[in-house]
Amino acid sequence: xxxxxLEVSNLVxxxxxxxxxxxxxxxxxxxxxxxxxxxxxxxxSTMLRSLAGLxxxxxxxxxxxxxxxxxxxxxxxxxxxLSLVPEGRRLFSSLTLEENLQxxxxxxxxxxxxxxxxxxxxxxxxxxxxxYAWQFSGGEQQAIALGRGLLSNPDLLMVDEISLGLAPxxxxxxxxxxxxIVAHGVSVLIIEQDVSQGVAxxxxxxCLLEGRTSLRGRPEELSPEQIERAYFGVGAQHESDVAS
Amino acid sequence: MTWFNILIEGALVxxxxxxxxxxxxxxxxxxxxxxxxxxxxxxxxxxxAVFLVPHLxxxxxxxxxxxxxxxxxxxxxxxxxxxxxxxxxxxxxxxxVTFGLSVVxxxxxxxxxxxxxxxxxxxxxxxxxxxxxxxxxxSYVSLVVLATSVVVLGAxxxxxxxxxxxxxxxxxxxxxxxxxxxxxxxxxIFGVAAAIAFATVALAGIAYGMMTQFSPSSGGxxxxxxxxxxxVGGIGSLWGTLVxxxxxxxxxxxxAHFGPQYxxxxxxxxxxxxxxxxxxxxxxxxTALS
Amino acid sequence: MTKLDGVRVDxxxxxxxxxxxxxxxxxxxxxxxxxxWIFPQGFVSILVNFFVLLIMATMWNLLAGYAGMISxxxxxxxxxxxxxxxYFALKGMSPxxxxxxxxxVGGVIAIPITYLLFRLRGGxxxxxxxxxxxxxxxxxxxxxxxxxxxxxxxxxxxxxxxxELNHYAYLETWGMAFVVLxxxxxxxxxxxxxxxxxxxxxxxxxxxxxINVVRARRVIFIVAAAxxxxxxxxxxxxxxxxxxxxxxxxxxxxxxxxxxxxxGLGTIEGPILGCIIFFALQQTLSQQGAWYxxxxxxxxxxxALWQPRGLWGAVRDxxxxxxxxxxxxxxxxxxxxxxxxxxxx
Numbered sequence: 001x002x003x004x005x006l007e008v009s010n011l012v013x014x015x016x017x018x019x020x021x022x023x024x025x026x027x028x029x030x031x032x033x034x035x036x037x038x039x040x041x042x043x044x045s046t047m048l049r050s051l052a053g054l055x056x057x058x059x060x061x062x063x064x065x066x067x068x069x070x071x072x073x074x075x076x077x078x079x080x081x082l083s084l085v086p087e088g089r090r091l092f093s094s095l096t097l098e099e100n101l102q103x104x105x106x107x108x109x110x111x112x113x114x115x116x117x118x119x120x121x122x123x124x125x126x127x128x129x130x131x132y133a134w135q136f137s138g139g140e141q142q143a144i145a146l147g148r149g150l151l152s153n154p155d156l157l158m159v160d161e162i163s164l165g166l167a168p169x170x171x172x173x174x175x176x177x178x179x180x181i182v183a184h185g186v187s188v189l190i191i192e193q194d195v196s197q198g199v200a201x202x203x204x205x206x207c208l209l210e211g212r213t214s215l216r217g218r219p220e221e222l223s224p225e226q227i228e229r230a231y232f233g234v235g236a237q238h239e240s241d242v243a244s
Numbered sequence: 245m246t247w248f249n250i251l252i253e254g255a256l257v258x259x260x261x262x263x264x265x266x267x268x269x270x271x272x273x274x275x276x277x278x279x280x281x282x283x284x285x286x287x288x289x290x291x292x293a294v295f296l297v298p299h300l301x302x303x304x305x306x307x308x309x310x311x312x313x314x315x316x317x318x319x320x321x322x323x324x325x326x327x328x329x330x331x332x333x334x335x336x337x338x339x340x341v342t343f344g345l346s347v348v349x350x351x352x353x354x355x356x357x358x359x360x361x362x363x364x365x366x367x368x369x370x371x372x373x374x375x376x377x378x379x380x381x382x383s384y385v386s387l388v389v390l391a392t393s394v395v396v397l398g399a400x401x402x403x404x405x406x407x408x409x410x411x412x413x414x415x416x417x418x419x420x421x422x423x424x425x426x427x428x429x430x431x432x433i434f435g436v437a438a439a440i441a442f443a444t445v446a447l448a449g450i451a452y453g454m455m456t457q458f459s460p461s462s463g464g465x466x467x468x469x470x471x472x473x474x475x476v477g478g479i480g481s482l483w484g485t486l487v488x489x490x491x492x493x494x495x496x497x498x499x500a501h502f503g504p505q506y507x508x509x510x511x512x513x514x515x516x517x518x519x520x521x522x523x524x525x526x527x528x529x530x531t532a533l534s
Numbered sequence: 535m536t537k538l539d540g541v542r543v544d545x546x547x548x549x550x551x552x553x554x555x556x557x558x559x560x561x562x563x564x565x566x567x568x569x570x571w572i573f574p575q576g577f578v579s580i581l582v583n584f585f586v587l588l589i590m591a592t593m594w595n596l597l598a599g600y601a602g603m604i605s606x607x608x609x610x611x612x613x614x615x616x617x618x619x620x621y622f623a624l625k626g627m628s629p630x631x632x633x634x635x636x637x638x639v640g641g642v643i644a645i646p647i648t649y650l651l652f653r654l655r656g657g658x659x660x661x662x663x664x665x666x667x668x669x670x671x672x673x674x675x676x677x678x679x680x681x682x683x684x685x686x687x688x689x690x691x692x693x694x695x696x697x698e699l700n701h702y703a704y705l706e707t708w709g710m711a712f713v714v715l716x717x718x719x720x721x722x723x724x725x726x727x728x729x730x731x732x733x734x735x736x737x738x739x740x741x742x743x744x745i746n747v748v749r750a751r752r753v754i755f756i757v758a759a760a761x762x763x764x765x766x767x768x769x770x771x772x773x774x775x776x777x778x779x780x781x782x783x784x785x786x787x788x789x790x791x792x793x794x795x796x797x798g799l800g801t802i803e804g805p806i807l808g809c810i811i812f813f814a815l816q817q818t819l820s821q822q823g824a825w826y827x828x829x830x831x832x833x834x835x836x837x838a839l840w841q842p843r844g845l846w847g848a849v850r851d852x853x854x855x856x857x858x859x860x861x862x863x864x865x866x867x868x869x870x871x872x873x874x875x876x877x878x879x
Binding site: 272277278280326329330333335336337338339340341343344345347348351352354355464467468471472475479505506508509512513515516519520523 | 598602604606650653654656657658660661662664665666668669672673675676683784788791792795824825827828831832834835838839842
């Protein structure tokens with residue numbers, strides 16, 4: 001009986017002349033953790049960027065809380081409760097930790113997440129709040145980027161490649177945060193190249209292969225072989241060419 | 245003795261150059277564009293101060309109270325319409341359009357007010373100077389303009405570092421897309437940056453009119469100075485622009501020492517030297533370099 | 535015919551009817567060469583100025599439309615060309631002979647300048663070109679031998695009657711324009727032209743294909759400098775008096791830029807069309823002082839915003855004509871023997 005937060009229908013997104021997202025449909029309910037997995041170049045990032053408003057889809061409908069998002073610019077989507085933490089952290093290099101967070105707060109809505117709450121969530125931050133992005137490790141930067149996204153008090157937080165470039169122990173710590181975030185009323189969509197992590201934490205999994213949906217379902221209902229096949233596309237139409 | 249004179253005169257005019265240039269620097273930092281009509285905006289402000297403000301029964305000295313806010317507004321509107329449309333096409337178009345704007349403005353002024361030199365009338369204050377001793381005569385106007393420049397630059401720096409809007413401006417300058425994703429309306433931010441640029445350059449233009457004669461082509465000359473100040477000081481640094489302005493002023497004074505026709509040359513040579521030896525300028529980041 | 539992945543592909547020059555174009559061009563060339571004897575002097579004078587601007591616009595187009603460099607300082611070389619003629623004429627050379635020398639001088643001086651200018655790009659590059667022009671103007675203005683700030687009459691014309699002078703001046707100007715246009719046409723049809731188009735479309739891709747982007751740009755800058763020097767040089771033949779503020783005037787920059795924008799960047803016909811419009815405008819507004827620049831500038835801005843390929847670009851898109859073919863058409867040849875799915879478009 002949860003309401004549907006995000007409803008994506010037949011989404012087609014082009015990256016230049018390449019069809020990066022080919023007829024993808026799924027929906028996310030409130031309180032869910034939704035994982036999008038797939039190999040490099042499968043179209044995951046393009047899809048997320050399109051959902052965030054950075055990239056116009058060629059066709060398809062994206063509805064957030066019942067409203068069609070077509071043509072809405074990114075900052076309006078943030079105001080509506082849909083935020084993206086982009087791939088590569090993308091912290092503001094000439095701003096301090098605190099200023100980075102403040103920009104995130106200013107652009108978003110009021111809610112449970114304010115500066116104090118973020119400092120509570122990440123207790124190492126207050127002491128270093130006047131330091132700059134380059135002075136933090138990859139994992140810390142990811143935390144700051146997460147904090148910045150949370151400060152807009154989204155209903156749905158999308159995170160692109162949450163664990164890219166991070167050490168396993170750091171990834172574990174980041175992933176431990178996700179249920180806590182959800183407990184505060186934020187639904188989460190994550191893109192994850194590391195399948196085991198994604199599947200372990202998610203309520204729902206969507207696997208993309210060359211822009212198309214190759215698998216969809218609840219992790220408990222999917223076997224590892226199914227996932228592996230969907231991820232790599234073995235068994236699909238993929239014979240190597242005779243002439244090359 | 246002459247060296248000291250050169251330094252003082254250079255510093256005095258340097259502060260003014262920095263005021264002139266900070267808008268150019270800001271627009272480049274935030275929007276990554278050069279507004280080639282930047283200098284002409286200053287001249288338009290000066291013309292308005294001389295010819296239009298008196299109709300409002302305000303003395304020319306106080307004209308900036310009216311002109312500066314109006315220019316800020318005009319800057320916002322011009323940015324959100326004309327310049328944004330150019331940016332949406334490509335940086336090429338922006339250069340061409342702002343150059344076109346510059347030429348159109350200069351020639352409209354030429355048609356309207358002829359090529360005669362004008363000044364902003366500030367009464368006897370124009371001729372008074374401070375005499376601290378010996379052979380030093382520092383004109384009041386120059387001192388006031390320098391003080392104003394430092395105050396305005398300081399206020400701008402404060403605005404950028406301590407206010408929410410200022411942080412958003414810096415964020416957009418760092419990474420426009422990430423700022424958008426953080427909920428910042430980057431077009432609005434562009435507008436604000438343009439508003440600040442137009443307002444400061446209008447102030448600079450009126451100050452210029454108080455210090456010397458101006459004519460329709462003055463905009464171009466001052467764009468040159470503003471640009472040289474920014475490059476010498478370092479693209480992307482506000483205080484660098486101040487240092488650059490002072491360095492430029494000193495270089496020009498040094499040139500003038502050999503004859504009035506060498507004044508601008510002095511500045512040009514400094515600029516070309518910096519380009520040859522240290523292209524990112526004294527305090528600059530390398531964003532404008534190949 | 536080229537083989538491409540087993541598909542036979544036809545690569546042709548992009549023109550509908552080369553023979554027609556050649557014939558048309560031939561007639562035009564003959565007409566223009568005979569102009570001093572066919573047309574009244576007033577019109578011939580206009581043609582002289584037309585050719586001067588055409589040379590500059592073609593060069594600016596080469597810089598901006600092909601090499602991606604916006605310059606508002608080409609007047610530096612216009613001035614150097616003019617003063618080059620003056621210098622050699624003062625040393626005893628005939629000004630007519632001095633013209634090609636000035637062209638070479640302009641090109642040579644451009645070489646060290648590229649090393650300075652190429653440290654910048656975009657708007658900063660543009661303004662830096664202007665600083666260079668400004669510097670050149672000031673320096674020349676201090677040289678008394680060349681007339682200093684007030685200028686000097688170019689010697690070497692006194693042996694000619696006015697009509698002879700006009701004729702020779704016209705012929706050399708037309709000759710320069712013809713050489714410049716032909717040279718540009720051949721350049722753009724050559725490998726260099728292909729490299730430039732690649733650089734313009736996607737610099738990173740061009741670089742990864744082994745094209746030396748910096749060298750290509752440097753070559754173009756030098757060529758454009760030489761061309762503009764040529765324009766300045768032939769200008770002295772008709773004006774006979776050189777003065778720094780005239781030779782190095784920013785007005786040249788404005789005119790060549792506006793004309794190219796209106797006509798359309800990236801084609802040879804564009805600057806020609808732009809110049810025609812410019813002179814038509816100038817003739818109709820000749821008494822209006824600075825208005826023609828206002829109107830020209832406004833039109834140029836409007837075109838940049840709403841019709842970025844310029845007027846010729848619009849004509850070309852609409853009607854599919856290309857008078858001076860510098861592009862290529864690539865198409866499949868009847869039945870392609872495809873082994874794999876061809877990706878089209």
